[in-house]
Amino acid sequence: MSKEKIVEGGRAWPSANVLLTIGVVVVAIIVFGGVLLSGGDDQPQGSPTASDSVLLNENSHRLTDAGDNAVTVVEFLDFQCPACAGYYRNITADVEQDYGNRITFVVRNFPLDNHSLALPAAQAAEAAGMQGKYAEMYHALYENYEQWAVNEDGDQLSDDEDRARAAFDSFAEEIGLDVDRFHADMASDAVAERIEADKADGEKAQVTGTPTLFINGERFTPSGETFAEVKQQFREKLDAELAQ
Amino acid sequence: MSDTRVTPASSERTDAPGEGPLGRIVRWLYLIGGSIGLLASFVLMVEKIALIENPSYVPTCSLNPVLSCGSVMTTPQAAAFGVANPLLGITGFAIIVTVGVVLTIGFRPPRWFWLALQAGTTFGVLFVHWLIWQSLYTIGALCPYCMVVWAVTIPLFWYTTLHNLERGHFSRGASGPGAVLARYHSFVLALWFVAIIALIAVRFWDYWVTLV
Incomplete structure (x- = not known):
């Protein structure tokens, strides 16, 4: 939402908050996306069928x-x-x-x-x-x-x-x-x-x-x-x- | 909106007097988040009226068995306090937007005003979490417009709370735990959202896998 930078001696660092936030979002995308795409739970693809x-x-x-x-x-x-x-x-x-x-x-x-x-x-x-x-x-x-x-x-x-x-x-x-x-x-x-x-x-x-x-x-x-x-x-x- | 804050050696606050470091976030959040919430509540009310006029009306957000406003809007939970929930949303978010406007103009509210906002957003966030619970585990359907309201109410509560902690509005003393939370403000918010998304993902897993 807000990009925070602490300027010290002319070098800009993203704050720990920004890094952690990006980390959470990336991990969440990888986990949800990965499990979903790998067809998690061995569900059949396409229209679900029932016996x-x-x-x-x-x-x-x-x-x-x-x-x-x-x-x-x-x-x-x-x-x-x-x-x-x-x-x-x-x-x-x-x-x-x-x-x-x-x-x-x-x-x-x-x-x-x-x-x-x-x-x-x-x-x-x-x-x-x-x-x-x-x-x-x-x-x-x-x-x-x-x-x-x-x-x-x-x-x-x-x-x-x-x-x-x-x-x-x-x-x-x-x-x-x-x-x-x-x-x-x-x-x-x-x-x-x-x-x-x-x-x-x-x-x-x-x-x-x-x-x-x-x-x-x-x-x-x-x-x-x-x-x-x-x-x-x-x-x-x-x-x-x-x-x- | 990239903004480079220069921290002076004397560690003086660069913010305008009366507006803490989180003040700028709160201001924008009230303006933008409040407007989004107001719009979503307004649309929900319009759909609700259409549904009352014609019980077989299919709301624009009833897409399938899981994403279905219709089945959510006709439940008792949709009028938890005896009146349609969107009425509360329209009232509350209109206030939030107005506060966002006056903060932008330069109004620096007194402590009691911030505590009133705290009370309002706390009520909002508790209500929203009850609705999330009901939607997931009792009704078993999701209403997209309602989820927009969930998504704006949580940051409204969170940043109002952080701002009040940081300004010492709760104790009139030092900022205490607020300082640590404020330093990791968006990290905590991201965890909060991921937790809710995970609950939704798990609850309707069978449906999501049919989409890929």
Whole structure:
């Protein structure tokens, strides 16, 4: 920041402070740069991939199922996250429809701590899954996102759990669930364990935010600014995988 | 800005009376650092308002899952005192810039004024370190504009403290440990920054390696 020189007998010396500062910066650059460039931790280069066993297992919920050898999309999501709802509305709902019989689309829970209704919503979806209606509840939660995930003015994420639970009950009735059993399952250990297992797998797959999508085990990293661009990238990637 | 300070044989201070050797650094830091902090807070507030108006708005600094203002700005930590944090930043940095201007004009503040600046920058630096902690280990995302604020708040605190130590504002006595710290001022600051960068590097290692 300031170059200090002590002038003694006409010779200029950088002060010990300047030398030490330069030393720290140089050492830091060498250490960080060196470890990073040497591909530290033996991480694979390029797009990170995650092994299939971490991304999905036989119990994972499938929105569409084209068999084990089909192109597989795995989405880690948080039902209350606005970006996930945006992905649903703009990208994944269409993908599910258009590619339905050709791909296997797996949904995993990754409720984030800063979304207070994400966990109850994940419990609702899992509890519906206990009665074989996971996909129906998944659709109901996103189609009616405004009814429970955001406040009544629609300008902020909601933290009104009673309102959300009432909405989940109405979805449960609409899709024909046994509501008493639905309530019991939502609070059950089995549902809690499923959600925890999904989160643990997400962490192993280095998921840090939502939505995170994997196509055939490779993380989808969009570069587009708009949903339209991301959607196009996503479909191009899917088409490329399907063509192989 | 290269400046050659001639140390006279009599070891008299060459600085203007009332401004210690660190005074020049403090003055420039308040002007430039304060302006950068003010700009960053202002932009964050603008983004926050855009996000309130439209919850699906994607802030300009939401680049990917790690560098993501959106996921940081919607957390409770983003309004730690009940109001949006950038409001505190706009208020605080506006004061800092103003102080930088009046110092440049030649105002030589009394001791109480420096102690008030010490209180303000100390609050700022404590708050910023709490936010760094929350951002890294609770939220798990980084907000680039917020990091600009971190980067200016730390030197503002550091040089205010050194200046106050060096001027004896804390004890009215001799400068004490301040003299040693002041001699190695930028070295200590560099260590401080490297420590934080190391924490960020380790926390998001999996992400950084995907970039090379």
